[in-house]
Amino acid sequence: GEDVEQSLFLSVREGDSSVINCTYTDSSSTYLYWYKQEPGAGLQLLTYIFSNMDMKQDQRLTVLLNKKDKHLSLRIADTQTGDSAIYFCAEIPNDYKLSFGAGTTVTVRA
Amino acid sequence: DTGVSQDPRHKITKRGQNVTFRCDPISEHNRLYWYRQTLGQGPEFLTYFQNEAQLEKSRLLSDRFSAERPKGSFSTLEIQRTEQGDSAMYLCASSSFPPGGDTEAFFGQGTRLTVV
Numbered sequence: 310g311e312d313v314e315q316s317l318f319l320s321v322r323e324g325d326s327s328v329i330n331c332t333y334t335d336s337s338s339t340y341l342y343w344y345k346q347e348p349g350a351g352l353q354l355l356t357y358i359f360s361n362m363d364m365k366q367d368q369r370l371t372v373l374l375n376k377k378d379k380h381l382s383l384r385i386a387d388t389q390t391g392d393s394a395i396y397f398c399a400e401i402p403n404d405y406k407l408s409f410g411a412g413t414t415v416t417v418r419a
Numbered sequence: 420d421t422g423v424s425q426d427p428r429h430k431i432t433k434r435g436q437n438v439t440f441r442c443d444p445i446s447e448h449n450r451l452y453w454y455r456q457t458l459g460q461g462p463e464f465l466t467y468f469q470n471e472a473q474l475e476k477s478r479l480l481s482d483r484f485s486a487e488r489p490k491g492s493f494s495t496l497e498i499q500r501t502e503q504g505d506s507a508m509y510l511c512a513s514s515s516f517p518p519g520g521d522t523e524a525f526f527g528q529g530t531r532l533t534v535v
Binding site for chain 2: 313344349352354357397399407408409410
């Protein structure tokens with residue numbers, strides 16, 4: 310994950326919004342993804358954004374993309390305890406090989 | 420099609436033994452990827468196939484690792500002479516290429532390898 314960087318930890322109160330940030334390096338990336346991983350489980354695709362978009366909203370999830378700064382964020386509205394997990398940002402450059410960040414561990418406290 | 424499946428889910432082996440993992444991708448997907456994930460890290464790319472052709476291998480894949488996808492469907496990942504440093508979660512994913520409306524890579528649940 311050396312090409313994709315994320316903050317490692319985020320603690321948020323239940324009901325608040327969570328914002329997870331990510332920076333990537335490959336400007337040829339056409340798709341950028343957010344995956345969720347719960348303990349002991351594989352990766353679940355949450356959402357993705359095409360590189361010509363600035364924003365994508367999907368229910369409680371909002372993805373913002375700043376292509377100039379190569380910055381991607383995921384906002385989770387009304388964070389619930391079930392949102393506690395590790396969230397991975399991933400990019401797909403032109404060779405279509407997913408490259409991941411180290412993951413952000415989100416802890417939701419009551 | 421129930422998605423990407425991996426077998427076994429867990430494997431404990433003694434150092435020096437050989438292990439083999441299997442991945443069954445989503446049937447219409449022509450690309451299959453193997454990743455390795457250690458604790459506290461994101462998945463690291465190991466290798467991928469397009470149909471039966473192995474297109475790229477990471478530097479992480481030493482000579483003890485070999486992967487096959489003989490008929491362009493399921494794939495196996497073999498580790499020979501396992502070492503404690505091989506302990507990790509091995510993830511398989513599949514996708515379509517070239518991408519159409521569906522560009523996602525879908526992941527299996529992973530095989531957790533513990534070398535003792």
